[in-house]
Amino acid sequence: MTLAFMPKWLQLREEWRGNARLRMGVAIVAAILFVYACLLLWDWRSALHEEYRERTLQLYKMEALAGQQYWPARAQSARIVEKAVLAEIPDAATLGLAQAEVQTTVRQILNAFGPKMSSSTRPAAQVAGRPGIWRLPVALRGPANVMQLSEILRRIESAERLMTVEEMSITFARANPISR
Numbered sequence: 001m002t003l004a005f006m007p008k009w010l011q012l013r014e015e016w017r018g019n020a021r022l023r024m025g026v027a028i029v030a031a032i033l034f035v036y037a038c039l040l041l042w043d044w045r046s047a048l049h050e051e052y053r054e055r056t057l058q059l060y061k062m063e064a065l066a067g068q069q070y071w072p073a074r075a076q077s078a079r080i081v082e083k084a085v086l087a088e089i090p091d092a093a094t095l096g097l098a099q100a101e102v103q104t105t106v107r108q109i110l111n112a113f114g115p116k117m118s119s120s121t122r123p124a125a126q127v128a129g130r131p132g133i134w135r136l137p138v139a140l141r142g143p144a145n146v147m148q149l150s151e152i153l154r155r156i157e158s159a160e161r162l163m164t165v166e167e168m169s170i171t172f173a174r175a176n177p178i179s180r
Helices: 002-018 020-066 071-088 095-111 146-157
Strands: 118-121 138-141
Touching: 002 020, 095 118, 095 138, 095 146
Parallel strands: none
Antiparallel strands: 118 138
């Protein structure tokens, strides 16, 4: 195997010695690769330096926060508020029963504003990070003046069970003009 390789190696060595352009081309390629490697190392060093700076800054912030004495009290308050909010979320055996309860509550609120008010449900969506908790969107439609709209919102927000208005779209309809 080595004997078969020797003539090729000798031919390559002769080509290298006799061709100045080949030596110059290899030197240029080697220089380009060296510069590229240096740039890669420089970028890597810069990224490491930036990461070190960010982590050091975060460490300083955490040390400053750890020295403050009111964080345990805040954590306790946050747990109490979380418990209160979770207690307002209605419990239902199935998703269908939960949707029915929401529709009943919304219907009771809308009944006070006349038969022209209607509601329609949208597909339920599970709340991210909270298994077993679902968001049940409902759309309300119907004519209402500003006072009625304010009262609807007040009743929704003050309901016994957790209900929020996440999105609101108001469309003003033109009233028929009175002809004389």
